[in-house]
Amino acid sequence: MSRKFQSAIAASVLSLVASVGAADAATTVKFWHSFNKTNGAAIDKIIANFEAANPDIDIEAEFIGNYNDIIAKLQAAIPARRAPDAVILEVTRYGLFANNGILTDLTPYFDADPLKDDLYDYAKEVGVIDGKNYIVPFNSSTPVLYFNKDIFTRAGLSEDTPLVTFDEILSAAKTINGKLGAEGISGIAAPGQFARWGLVMANDSELVDPMSGEILLDKPNTIEAYQWMASLVHAEKVASPDGVTDEDAGRDAFLAGKVGIQMNSTGGYGSTKKALGDNLAVRPMPCNKACSVPIGGAGIGIMASSPKDVQDAAYKFVSYASSPEANAIWFAATGYLPINKKSADLPVAKEALATKPGIDVAIESLPNAHGRARTTVVTWMRTTEYKMWQAMALGQRDAAETLKDFAEQTRSEETRLSN
Template identity: 70%
Template sequence: MFDTLKTVAATSLLALSSNAAFAETKVEFWHSFSGNSGEVLDGIVADFEAANPDINIDAQHIGNYNDIVTKLQAAIPARRAPDAVIMEVTRYGLFADRGVLTDLTDYLEADPLKDELFDFAREVGVYDGKNFIVPFNSSTPVLYVNTAIFADADMEDVPALTTFDEILSAAQQVQAKLGDQGISGIAAPGQFARWGLIMANESDLIDSVSGEILIDAPNTIEAYEWMASLVHEHGVASVDGVTKENNGRDAFLAGKVGMMMNSTGNYRRSKTALGDDLLVLPMPCNKTCAAPIGGAGIGILSTSAPEVKDAAYKFISYAAGAGSNAKWFAGTGYMPINKHTKDQPVAEEALKGEPGITVAIEQLSVARGRPRPPVVTWMRASEYDMWQAMALGQHDVAQTLKDFASQTRAEEARTN
């Protein structure tokens, strides 16, 4: 019975692969970009296919980063994982660790792209000394300011916004002057910004070098206390953005919030919404200047056939190349990952008269990669509930973080 099955499987595999030799190679590719950036990505895919007529990239928008992790994990036992997948830079470690992703080190070593990538960008793809994803979109949180709201709140000249105190007092001024018009001082920080603020307070959630869990470190607790106080103590951030991250951003884009800390991936959209009223500043430097590098890279599934892997890598390399990256950067606001991107005409055009983007790029000098052991996937999925409980004043911050830290340590011991 089993032998028969094996024979059937082997024959059909043979048939498949011999077919593939004649027909085009199809690469199923899962990604997280819709709307405007989805269109830019589709353009890059189309360009690639035009240049490589024997390869067909079946690009599918799956959802956000969380959705991709979820769908991918669910797809493994069903054996219907794609060939290539976008993975957020802190959440692919689990998949690399479990052997789901292909080790791309040899591919990258043989690829001139290796030297074109910025160090920070190449570094995000390394887990356990090996390259598992090639960067595609890179971002860092920045501080977006609606200068029209600031002006209405008697801050024609935007004050210094580098420490937590300065940000709080500006938010309080907006809230005091304009609160009764339904305008709030600041958007509750999303998870990416929260991580940035923890770094700016000279701490981290997990140490990127030693892997030590720092969720209950004093500076982390202090940062969370400050973030939570924006919502429940000072009332300068609407709780709407606590329960659903996007609400804070939507309110900022709708001109109802004075400030927002969010990914550079939101730049193009914010610019469209606010026009010249938009000011982009670096993230605060409370105890130190530091910001996380976010974004995602593309990995290849270890279950794919060798020629599919080759084709997928070709695409990945193309997508990170200067030409594609320039289109991507110009069309979205995600940062350049390729040293030659800025020399491309589209990129030069986009950089002109866009000081906002320059701010983000300059911030890269203090930006750091974040750790990516398997437990991070669990930690990030669980952090939302902890944040809600703290921001809504349901639980004491220090106690919540102590509990969360010990849960994370237990989970780490169990899964790593």
């Protein structure tokens, strides 16, 4: 073999090694999220599309659990230096991390990104604390009222039954219980925390003032809303206590056709429609004393501890995830709100709006939708609210007494966190 030929082979080998090395040098972004089942398939599709267009970036996605699970795991991972690079964070609870320097200030990225002009104002607003962007919106939602048309018909209720006030909802739930209770069907699912927040707002109050941060847990209208919610379980007995101690149990019973009415996120539309088919009906949340609903969902934040090149790659994915193409896929599959003004014009979104009755209800609620407080104490308040709610709903404590105590505890915790 000639030296010239040997040199050519060596050069080819070196070239091959170099190309393999370049392929191996793809930037990996570790991404934690909270989506499984129908929603999980949608996020997987978005990630696959992004990676196909960006072969130099590998999104290492991991389903962690619900929003609470993500907060708990992130708090444990940070001191252990095992945090992800990008993470889904619920819109009221990321302040805990933003205010402690754990999240990257995304303002320089966002200001230079044409995406900012394509997002709805309501979506952009949820990612801002003190004028700085810490998360970019991904899955925005409001609560809506779902009901099972077949159960209504069997209970002698028309599909046009008024469900606007607390009294009207209770009346329908009592009718269902009275007619179908012997078959193991409940009138209504105990409201989950997102719905509870929405019902407080429907009663013209708030848990925490979104502008001033004032704790409003012990205000009369807040107390009145919780008294009504708790009465569904322990007094009127139209809601099963199973949904109090395990919110998923209430949702699953509704999906199984064992509950007539459920208030839950529009982000659950996809799985709910899949379970109930044509028996699903969707209405706006009630307007008991006010027509007002909370904006929920989450955005994607980037950890300040990640290397700069990883942060850059992560933001490229974050931006794509809110693009018209990705957002249209997400909206059509899940029922979460469009956050990009251009999404609804894409074929997949148009098809969903034309063929999936009720998917547009949350969009119609947007004029009444409002962002919520995201001060540092909100994470503690939301975690603690679960046990307070259980005590009220199970009849273990008076609602007014419980909420006054809860308000004082929250104010004390807020003071502690500010020191």
